[in-house]
Amino acid sequence: MEQQRQLYPIGIQTFSEIRRKNYLYIDKTEYVYRMTHFDSKYVFLSRPRRFGKSLLTSTLHSYFEGCKELFEGLAIDKLEAEWTRYPVLHFDMSMAKHVDKERLEQMLSVQLYRYEEVYGKVSEEVTLNDRFSGLIRRVCQQTSRQVVVLIDEYDAPLLDVVHEEKNLPVLRDVMRNFYSPLKACDPYLRFVFLTGITKFSQLSIFSELNNIKNISMDGPYAAVCGISEEEMLTQMDNDVDILAMRMEVSREEVLAKLKDNYDGYHFTWPSPDIYNPFSLLNAFADGKMNSYWFGSGTPTYLIEMLNKYHVIPQQIGDRKALAESFDAPTERITNITPLLYQSGYITIKGYSPITNLYLLDIPNKEVRLGLMKSLLPGYLHQHTMDGLTTVALLYEAIYEERLDDGLRLLQAFLSTIPYCDNTDYEGHYQSLFYTIFSLLGMYVDVEVRTPRGRVDVVMRSLSALYVMELKLDKTADDAMGQIDLKNYPERFALCGLPVVKVGINFDSERRTLGEWKIEMA
CATH class of the missing domain: 3.40.1350 (Trna Endonuclease; Chain: A, domain 1)
Structure with a gap:
């Protein structure tokens, strides 16, 4: 008789929905507590697409809204005593992909308008940055609470034009102006969190917010996104047995196949083994292994950049580099390594404390096969x-x-x-x-x-x-x-x-x- 299978949140990125409908949730709330009690109230996290950044952002949203009932039984339930409710401004930039300047400005305007309907708007506020700045001030004044700003996939509008010398500066200027109030409104802000894939240094968040904390390569946050091997073997232990049964192989064989296909990510060193969460959950849901992550999105910008820098297939992996060479701002790159790393096509496989060089390579079989099929x-x-x-x-x-x-x-x-x-x-x-x-x-x-x-x-x-x-x-x-x-x-x-x-x-x-x-x- 087949064991009852877990409900997997495939494509669901809203924390409250996952908790209320009893979907599988890998507990990341200890990281949420640690992050929100930082000395710095400005935090940036870079991870590849479909690695759980949006779910983490949604978790922060529920936390700052004081939804204590959603966190019962999770790690943060034993850590947080106050559960203070703060006003949250949550912007999702993933909707602004494949757009020109006019369309980007319109989409940003729509996102501001959602909150202006609630908190009002002053007629003199015409430009996007004036409206954003005014909104933050009014929210703080009307609620008597500092404001939380969450910006998910802040770089989404720029990724598709990263290889274009004409369009990149135009869209980058729009985004820079939009983000610029974050520094001027510091007294009104409780916490600012931004996620993305790449770093664009000429945006105001990096050039002006000199106190922003980039936790992307911090050891304590190595497993803040993705699913660590320990999390899989504890929080998904029964799921492993069910998958082995459905694939008609032993538990040891299925664990080896999962590791070969979806494991191998490290965003610092040393680091626990991190599995691609999108592929892992899909494999458990389907009862088989497939190319889920690579098949979920054609990396057109990556192929364009590989062509631009004349990178041949055998040069993609097995690279040695200093951290500043691959964790570098995207528009300053002189080779493809930063984009390959930040997009998840290569990852850290080792580190030498003598030379301070990191070994970078393709993380697993799924990514290697997907890359080669694309090339x-x-x-x-x-x-x-x-x-x-x-x-x-x-x-x-x-x-x-x-x-x-x-x-x-x-x-x-x-x-x-x-x-x-x-x-x-x-x-x-x-x-x-x-x-x-x-x-x-x-x-x-x-x-x-x-x-x-x-x-x-x-x-x-x-x-x-x-x-x-x-x-x-x-x-x-x-x-x-x-x-x-x-x-x-x-x-x-x-x-x-x-x-x-x-x-x-x-x-x-x-x-x-x-x-x-x-x-x-």
Whole structure:
């Protein structure tokens, strides 16, 4: 008999609805208490999309409105004694995506008007910042309480134009003017909380509010959004057993699959393991694992920025950087790392206290596969769907230890792709190989160091480790000869798997694999 399943708040970001309708709620209220009793009353939190920022903002809203009954049994219930009610101005900027200047101003005006209907408006207040400033003052005067301002996804109007030199400054000026009263109204404010994905330094919240507390990389807030492994194993322990039963695997197997697909996020170091909450809850709700987070939104701005900075697929992960290099203001970036990190496509995987360098890499299988699928059209154009079918058949061939059949399949497919520019160099085929083999869901790396040189491609399946050397317009013997001359397999002798040498020559005239040789090391 199947156990009763939990109600999962898929797409529900309102704290009061989750509590009143008995949806699963991962208790983050200890963080709410800590945050609201800071020395600084201005707090900023950056996290990737669909990581729980809106729910956290809604939780703060209910807390400041003094809704004590919603918090019964939660951590804050034992911490808070006063439950003072404050007036809350809550702005959701996610509705202002894909807009021009006029539409953005109209949407901001509508959000102000909701509160002006309650607290009134002075005719002399015409501009958005004058109306916002006047509203804060009137709310404070009429309620005799300082005002709480919550701004969720403050950067949403700017993300889609972050790569546009013309539109970004125009929309940024609108947002800067709108946020500017937050400093001037300091005496009237009890608490200001802003969430976002990226940092735009030229907005007033960062350039003028010099006392704003950015908790994005603070250790005590490492798990303020997302679901930590400890939270999953305690607050969702029964859910894990139900998922294992529905997938007809053991508890240990389902935990390993969840970790492989959705875990791996760290927003500081050291940090608990953080799971993507959107993907995790969807997997529990559906009883299966799928690409939920990546499939929930096409990262068009990310692809545009990857093209702008000429980033090839194998350069996305495995980066080392100082914190100020990846937690940097978006409009000042000189490479793609800050946007990749702040958007959740790479995350912290390690830290060296000697060099102060962080190791950044793709967090998990879901993100890696999603990224590669998004990048594949750059190589295959309108043949992308056929390419994904070929990848599936290639996976089957490698899984069954038929690499020769798989390469033959890839050779036939690539020969059908029409000619495109900039394919007559070895690096193009290395990038294409990396993208395709990454989609197999197996470990793949390029330019792997050995004592005598660098291996073009290393791929590990369940049954073997493949050491691949790629050549362009030469021969497979040339490629295999380099593997033997530099004894690349020696570097992987202790990997625990049979090592297979693969020498491949690409034919630039036919624009596909020419010949190859496969030998056991």
